Amino acid sequence: MARPIEEIKWQDLEMGAAVSERGSAREYKTGSWRSLQPVVDQDQCIRCGVCWLFCPDAAIKRSEDGSFEADLEYCKGCGICARECPVGCISVVIEEV
Amino acid sequence: MAKERKGIEVSLAVAEAVGQADCDLISAYPITPQTHIVEHLSEMVANAHLDAEFVPVESEHSAMSVCCGAAAVGARTFTSTSSQGLALMAEIFFITSAMRLPVVMALANRSLSAPLSIWNDHTDTMMVRDGGWIHVFVENGQEAYDHVFWAFRVAEDPAVRLPVALNIDGFIMTHMIEPVDFEDDELIKRYVPEYRMEKRLDPDNPVSMGCFAMPEIYSETQMVRENALVESYATCIKAWDEWAALTGRQYHPVETYRADDAEYCIVTMGSLGETAMAAVDELREQGELVGVIKIRLWRPFPFDDLFKAVAGKDTLIVLDRAISFGGPGGPVALELRSALCNSPKAPVVVDYVAGLASRDVTVEDFKSIILGGKAKAAGGEIAGFTFYGLRG
Numbered sequence: 001m002a003r004p005i006e007e008i009k010w011q012d013l014e015m016g017a018a019v020s021e022r023g024s025a026r027e028y029k030t031g032s033w034r035s036l037q038p039v040v041d042q043d044q045c046i047r048c049g050v051c052w053l054f055c056p057d058a059a060i061k062r063s064e065d066g067s068f069e070a071d072l073e074y075c076k077g078c079g080i081c082a083r084e085c086p087v088g089c090i091s092v093v094i095e096e097v
Numbered sequence: 098m099a100k101e102r103k104g105i106e107v108s109l110a111v112a113e114a115v116g117q118a119d120c121d122l123i124s125a126y127p128i129t130p131q132t133h134i135v136e137h138l139s140e141m142v143a144n145a146h147l148d149a150e151f152v153p154v155e156s157e158h159s160a161m162s163v164c165c166g167a168a169a170v171g172a173r174t175f176t177s178t179s180s181q182g183l184a185l186m187a188e189i190f191f192i193t194s195a196m197r198l199p200v201v202m203a204l205a206n207r208s209l210s211a212p213l214s215i216w217n218d219h220t221d222t223m224m225v226r227d228g229g230w231i232h233v234f235v236e237n238g239q240e241a242y243d244h245v246f247w248a249f250r251v252a253e254d255p256a257v258r259l260p261v262a263l264n265i266d267g268f269i270m271t272h273m274i275e276p277v278d279f280e281d282d283e284l285i286k287r288y289v290p291e292y293r294m295e296k297r298l299d300p301d302n303p304v305s306m307g308c309f310a311m312p313e314i315y316s317e318t319q320m321v322r323e324n325a326l327v328e329s330y331a332t333c334i335k336a337w338d339e340w341a342a343l344t345g346r347q348y349h350p351v352e353t354y355r356a357d358d359a360e361y362c363i364v365t366m367g368s369l370g371e372t373a374m375a376a377v378d379e380l381r382e383q384g385e386l387v388g389v390i391k392i393r394l395w396r397p398f399p400f401d402d403l404f405k406a407v408a409g410k411d412t413l414i415v416l417d418r419a420i421s422f423g424g425p426g427g428p429v430a431l432e433l434r435s436a437l438c439n440s441p442k443a444p445v446v447v448d449y450v451a452g453l454a455s456r457d458v459t460v461e462d463f464k465s466i467i468l469g470g471k472a473k474a475a476g477g478e479i480a481g482f483t484f485y486g487l488r489g
Contacts, residue, residue: 010317010324015258015296016197017318020304028311 003027029073030057036077037095038070044089051081051090100281107238108133108271110279111177111203111263114245116147117285121172124152124163128182129215130267131205135177157182161189161200168198168260169306171294173249176200179267180207180221187225193260194229195322196306199252199294200260201245205267206367208454216455217267219367219418223428229322231261231329232395234367238275241265243346246289250336253292257329264395266368268455284343330397350399351406355381356388361412361444361474363467364390366429369416369458376463387467392429400436407437410444414470416458417450417482426450426482447473451485462486 005027014020040051051068052060059075060068070081082090098117103110112134115123123142125135141147150167154160157178168174178186183204193200204222208214222232231251235241241263248261265271296304310318333350341347354374356362365373370391380387390406390413392399407413417427425431430448437443447470452458458466466485473479 005311005313008314008317010320013314013317013321014304016195016306017308017310017321018196018296018304018306019308020296020302022303025309028309 031059031071031073031075034072034075034077035095036079036092037072038075038077038079038081038090038092040067040069041089041091042067044087046087046089048086050084050086054080054084056080098279098282100284101279102276103279104274105238105277106133106272106274107241107265107277108205109137110238110242110275110277111245111265112137112141113279114242115175116141117280117282118246118249118289119173119286119291120147120149120175120249122150122152122164122167122174123176124154124160124167124174125176125178126154126157126160126182128157128179130207130217130271131177131179131182131203133271134203134205138175157186158189161186161193164200164202165189165193165196165198168193168200168294169196169298171292171297173253173292174198174200175202177203177205179205180209180215183221183225184209187228190225190230191228192307194326195318197258197325198260199249199258201248201252201263202260203241203245203263203265205265205271207267214454215267217269218453218455219264219428220420220453222262222264223419223421225262226396226428229259229326230396231257231259231326231333232264233261234264234393234395235270236368236370236391238270238273238277239346240348241270242277242279243340243344243348246285247336247340247348249289250339251329251332253289253294254332254336255295257325257332258294259325259329264367269368278344280344288339288343326397330394330399333394333397348393349402350392350394351402352391352393353406354389354391356390356406356410358386359388359410360386361414361471362388362390362407362410363463363470364392364413364415364429364433366392366395367418369418369452372458372460373416373463376460376467379460380464380467385467385471398432398436403433403436404440407444412471412474413444413446414467414474415446415448416452416463416466417448418452420450420482425480430482445474445479447479448482449485450482456486458485
């Protein structure tokens, strides 16, 4: 597990700010950038995984039962999943703050 | 190659030095007045005199990108450009130093457009002054040859690992035929040994370079860059001392000529230093207590060396070869004013901009600038800059 970013001092950084630790992007919780949120209607979803394929981040999670939903810690609400869904089961709603 | 003095065009001497340093990869796009350097290198590679990859590319942006990739896997890497080429390269220029890739680049200094000019001044290099590279200026062919090795030696030092820009005045130096003392290959090998880069791109030890950074960490990455450049000063000095021990030719970050007992000095960077020395010789005969201060190391800026050189002087007259449009003077004068402003006995700095696009600055011009600057200092006219020789 990568260190929380707030704990890293400049002296701790690798040369050239290179990253040799794998998976450190998990510490970047970019979901807070979002103003829109994708909502999946699980009754209509055909479990095809097109949303998972098209997500430009890695913010669609696949559950053990084969269903898909947005990982809100990383989803920025771009809406590509909703646009690409072949059955139109993903709607994009304004997120209440 | 054996130790030998040759009469040679400075561009070719630079290319031969890159070959003697056993460079692994050269990538470049031709642009005047840098062209002869990479043309000669491409010949050396094509004729199997140098075992290196020569990657021709479609732009300088690509040239520096190729150099970054090669340097990232640990290759000894060289490129060269000028003016518009440097401008097109600028995006990758800043990334090279941020990623700590020890590329060496000969910058054959030339004016920036517009209007189109192929001639020499320092407007191109000043554009990337804040790009995080080590910048060194040389004054003649011998210095250009010597500093190719110095640049590789410093850039690849594990404590430094930064790119080095070797500033060579376009045409005034690149196209001159000068006597150059070549060193033998064995000596060069001792000075620039085979290079093994730690933390390179290596499938067995994966590493990501040039990652994305959030606001929470960007400042820290920039402090690392600042620290690396400041700390590289010690290696710059060490590498000059080692070169002196091997060849007898000693270099310093700030060099002076007849400055010890001088009351005031002319400050130059690059090839015009030699003309300034001739002018000072003539003025000394007229009783003027004047000397020359030449800045060789531009980044990291050698503050302490400057303070030592200017101690006891009442006036510095700067010959700037670029303008900071809308600002208070040329970049060298700004640097000196800023460096000295908190010193209690700081000399006043009078700034002249001259020699743009290779307009001649002769010995007579230097004498006029030096005496004019002295009069301006006496009259308190020390703000801004004077455009020397401007009509109208």
